[in-house]
Amino acid sequence: MNIVVCVKYVPDATADRHFEADNTVDRVGVDGLLSELDEYAVEQALQLKEKGDGTDEITVLTVGPEQASDAIRKALQMGADKGVHVVDDAIAGSDSLATSLVLAEAIKKIDHDFVVCGMASTDGAMSVVPAMLAERLGVPQVTFGSQIEMQGKEIRIRRDGDAATEVIGATAPFVLSVTDQSGEARYPSFKGIMAAKKKPVETWSLADLGVEAEKVGLSASWTQVEDTAARPPRSQGEIVTDEDGSGATALAGFLASKKFI
Amino acid sequence: MSAETDTTVPFTEADERRSLRREVAKLASGYGREYFVRQARNGEKTTDLWLDMGKHGYLGVALPEEYGGGGGGIGDLAAVCEELAAQGCPLLMMVVSPAICGTVISRFGTEEQKARWLPSIADGTLTMAFAITEPDAGSNSHDITTTARRDGDGWVLRGRKIYISGVDEAGAVLVVARTEDARTGRLKPALFVVPTDAEGLEYQPIDMEIVSPERQFTLFVDDVRLPADALVGDENAGIAQLFAGLNPERIMAAAFATGIGRFALDKATEYVKGREVFGAPIGAHQGVAHPLAQSKIEIELARLMTQKAAALYDAGDDTGAGEAANMAKYAAGEAACAAADRAVQVHGGNGITTEYGMAGLLVAARATRIAPVSREMILNFVGSHSLGLPKSY
Numbered sequence: 002m003n004i005v006v007c008v009k010y011v012p013d014a015t016a017d018r019h020f021e022a023d024n025t026v027d028r029v030g031v032d033g034l035l036s037e038l039d040e041y042a043v044e045q046a047l048q049l050k051e052k053g054d055g056t057d058e059i060t061v062l063t064v065g066p067e068q069a070s071d072a073i074r075k076a077l078q079m080g081a082d083k084g085v086h087v088v089d090d091a092i093a094g095s096d097s098l099a100t101s102l103v104l105a106e107a108i109k110k111i112d113h114d115f116v117v118c119g120m121a122s123t124d125g126a127m128s129v130v131p132a133m134l135a136e137r138l139g140v141p142q143v144t145f146g147s148q149i150e151m152q153g154k155e156i157r158i159r160r161d162g163d164a165a166t167e168v169i170g171a172t173a174p175f176v177l178s179v180t181d182q183s184g185e186a187r188y189p190s191f192k193g194i195m196a197a198k199k200k201p202v203e204t205w206s207l208a209d210l211g212v213e214a215e216k217v218g219l220s221a222s223w224t225q226v227e228d229t230a231a232r233p234p235r236s237q238g239e240i241v242t243d244e245d246g247s248g249a250t251a252l253a254g255f256l257a258s259k260k261f262i
Numbered sequence: 263m264s265a266e267t268d269t270t271v272p273f274t275e276a277d278e279r280r281s282l283r284r285e286v287a288k289l290a291s292g293y294g295r296e297y298f299v300r301q302a303r304n305g306e307k308t309t310d311l312w313l314d315m316g317k318h319g320y321l322g323v324a325l326p327e328e329y330g331g332g333g334g335g336i337g338d339l340a341a342v343c344e345e346l347a348a349q350g351c352p353l354l355m356m357v358v359s360p361a362i363c364g365t366v367i368s369r370f371g372t373e374e375q376k377a378r379w380l381p382s383i384a385d386g387t388l389t390m391a392f393a394i395t396e397p398d399a400g401s402n403s404h405d406i407t408t409t410a411r412r413d414g415d416g417w418v419l420r421g422r423k424i425y426i427s428g429v430d431e432a433g434a435v436l437v438v439a440r441t442e443d444a445r446t447g448r449l450k451p452a453l454f455v456v457p458t459d460a461e462g463l464e465y466q467p468i469d470m471e472i473v474s475p476e477r478q479f480t481l482f483v484d485d486v487r488l489p490a491d492a493l494v495g496d497e498n499a500g501i502a503q504l505f506a507g508l509n510p511e512r513i514m515a516a517a518f519a520t521g522i523g524r525f526a527l528d529k530a531t532e533y534v535k536g537r538e539v540f541g542a543p544i545g546a547h548q549g550v551a552h553p554l555a556q557s558k559i560e561i562e563l564a565r566l567m568t569q570k571a572a573a574l575y576d577a578g579d580d581t582g583a584g585e586a587a588n589m590a591k592y593a594a595g596e597a598a599c600a601a602a603d604r605a606v607q608v609h610g611g612n613g614i615t616t617e618y619g620m621a622g623l624l625v626a627a628r629a630t631r632i633a634p635v636s637r638e639m640i641l642n643f644v645g646s647h648s649l650g651l652p653k654s655y
Contacts, residue, residue: 078281188289191319191332194281 002114002154002173004046004059007104007134008039008076010069011124018124023219024226025094026124028066035072038119040186043076045149045179046117047187050080052151058082060111064092064103070202077197078189084202085111091207094219097125101133103217106210108138114154118178120145131178141171147182271573273566279341286320286345295350295525299619302475307431311351315342316386321360324510326368329380335576336361336510340517340568347521348528352626354476355389355428357514357634363390363436366453366507370495379434379455390455391432392507393423393481401639402655403438403451403504408483410439410452410493417488419454423481425633429465430477432458437483438504441497451500454492462486472629473622505584509575511634512587516568519594519630523561523601526623530554530605533612544608553604560597567593585648592640595631602627 012018012031019027035043043061050057061076063069064087073084087107095103108116116138121128135142146158146169154173159166161182189197207214215221241251256262275283293311301308315321324339325331332338343356364383367375382388399405408421419439429435434457440449456463463486465479495503531554534545544550571586602623606613614621631637645651 074277074281078285188285188318189281191282191323191334191338192327193319194278194285195332195334197281198278 002049002053002057003112004049004057005108005111005113005116006039006042006046006059006061006076006081007108007116007118007130008043008061008063008072009036009119009122009124010034010063010065010072011036011122014123020226020229023094024229025219028068033068033071035075036119036123037186038121038123038181039072039076040079040119041179041181041183042117042119043079043081044186045146045177045183047080048184049149049151060085060113062104062107062111063087064095064100064107066093073202074197075189077200077202078193079187080189080193081200083200085205086202087205087207087210089207089214091214091218094222095217096222096224097127097129097133098223099217099221101130101137103207103210103212104130105134105137106212107205108134110205110210113174115140115156115173116176118176120178120180131176135176138174138176141175142178143169143171143175144178146177146179149177149179149183271570275337275341275569279338282320282323282338283341283345285318286315286342287349289314289318289320290346290349290351293349293351295619298351298475299473299622302473306475308351308353308475309431312353312355312389313386315346315353316384319384321356321386322364322380322384324360325364325380325384326376329368329376330382330384331364331368331380332384335572336365336513337569337572337576339510340513340572343514344517344521344524344565344568347518348524350525352474352518352522354474354518355391355431357511357518358392358427359383359389359432361510361514362392362507365510366436366503367455367494369506370453370499370503372491374491375455375494382433388433389428389431391426391429391435391458392438392511393426393435394438394504395423395425397422397424397480401636406438406440406451408437408439409449410441410454410488413487415490417454417490417492419456419483419486419488421483423483425468426465426479426481428476429458429479429481430467434458435463435481436494437481441500450498451504452497453494453500453503454488455494456483456486456488456492460486460488472625474626506580508634509571509580509583509587512591513568513571513575513583515630515634516564516571516587516590516594519591519598519627520561520565520568522623522627522630523557523564523594523598526598526601526605526620526627527554527557527561529618529620530557530601530608533618534608550608554608557597557601557604560593560600564590564593564597585644588635588640588643591635592637592644595627595637598627598630 010033016031021027046059059081061073061081061084063072070086118131131144132142143158145160147161148159150157157170319332320342322331323334324336327333346353367379410417410419434455437454437456441452462484464482468478470478534550535543537544567590571583571590575583606620612618646653
């Protein structure tokens with residue numbers, strides 16, 4: 002079975018993140034990396050491959066600027082076999098609909114049995130790309146898997162909801178998305194890091210995919226970010242000092258005002 | 263390694279080296295300073311972290327692939343060591359087990375010795391200590407009195423060693439002893455692998471004022487019988503083999519020190535950005551900013567020299583690496599001490615509280631100025647070797 006893992010290159014969530022004047026994410030002023038949530042997707046693909054007969058091949062696919070090759074490299078270091086990087090200036094600013102179009106067209110060109118995604122990106126956090134991909138590819142979607150089992154072409158996942166836990170099955174081809182509960186992502190070993198250097202990465206443009214530039218990018222996006230504002234810094238908590246025995250009353254009063262009691 | 267090997271040193275590290283640094287830093291940050299200090303204070307070891315590093319191949323990066331290593335160089339191993347220290351988890355045995363012992367065995371050991379020791383050094387399941395320093399010889403390795411005499415097929419070792427790190431964690435110790443030259447009767451150094459459970463080998467901890475999970479020991483080698491294959495390498499090439507292990511030691515010690523310096527500087531920087539007095543973060547004042555900026559420069563310079571020494575060593579230039587490794591070790595020790603001192607100072611009273619945990623860095627940094635070779639011995643070396651000045655000893 003051949004697997005395509007879709008990954009996204011995102012700004013490091015632990016760094017100071019900003020937006021550009023056109024309300025797109027500033028990707029220049031901050032270090033980027035493979036979205037942590039996509040590491041889980043790579044991990045699950047690797048585990049499925051390890052349980053297989055050894056003929057499986059994992060292709061990592063990303064759509065993003067030049068630097069996004071770092072995300073591919075990280076996945077290759079973890080153990081994926083090859084990479085495809087769709088890079089084209091016209092793609093900049095694409096929303097999830099446009100991104101899913103580019104991803105879907107790329108996936109069609111890669112020999113595969115099924116597709117694995119993370120549950121969301123750590124920057125956009127829309128969670129919709131896997132569903133859109135399934136729709137565009139005309140295959141079932143098995144999303145938000147927290148536990149994944151596969152036998153032959155049959156997959157079963159556990160999806161933990163607020164009110165119920167569902168077990169969902171499908172037969173390949175399908176689009177799978179996995180959550181951060183699916184299993185810790187591995188660290189690349191030193192050998193993995195060195196081996197990644199020699200793994201093939203192809204670079205494709207929109208023209209290679211037969212996608213017209215007018216269908217993607219900021220101007221073609223269905224949604225528009227109108228405004229952005231940084232979250233206000235956390236204010237210091239209220240400190241109750243007990244000097245005359247009134248502390249407990251003040252504490253209870255505070256909790257009551259916040260409707261905790 | 264031939265004389266034609268390219269020893270051109272690049273000014274930036276390869277992508278793979280940078281990836282390695284990032285992954286090690288991330289893995290180490292999951293343990294963090296708190297873990298390290300807690301283990302040390304409770305008299306526990308950092309075995310979990312050590313084995314985790316081994317499992318990912320990070321301890322064995324510089325050992326040959328055919329013996330479970332990563333096939334990289336000392337530059338890679340030094341990067342691992344530095345990133346660990348920069349996360350507040352300096353692993354002292356990295357300097358000893360994979361760097362000194364691993365290097366000596368992989369360069370001079372027999373096939374059997376390599377197959378026996380290297381895979382477990384690489385994955386961390388065995389730690390090998392290194393014993394050179396003696397109470398009456400100090401930095402003068404020519405005065406080493408631990409002797410090995412022939413006994414049938416094997417050897418009998420006798421002597422005493424001091425300041426030997428991590429013997430209690432080690433499965434074996436690589437001991438520097440001297441054998442008698444049959445022709446001249448002069449003593450010459452030779453290296454022996456001594457299992458820590460060998461009969462006649464005893465060790466006692468030395469109480470140290472340093473917060474570290476690794477303890478220091480006095481080693482008593484009392485007529486320890488060893489088989490013939492305990493001797494590593496050629497009995498007649500001991501000096502060259504010894505120095506082959508000491509260059510990596512110095513490079514690793516430099517990386518260890520710059521990592522400690524980086525950790526201290528990170529803590530200091532974070533503190534002075536957040537600490538507000540007189541209506542502004544104290545880091546805005548030049549009296550606070552300049553010493554930290556100075557440390558940044560000193561640490562970067564020491565790192566650059568460390569990388570140069572590693573690149574020369576990995577290219578096979580032992581002589582060139584020797585001078586650079588000494589200079590790197592000197593610069594790193596000075597930079598680490600200054601960074602720790604300044605980091606404590608900008609914390610004010612908080613700098614010596616247990617809560618902020620800065621004061622312990624003073625001793626840790628100070629040790630890098632003394633071990634594995636003192637700054638004075640390095641200055642002697644540079645004076646006589648690099649400047650051609652007469653020797654006083």
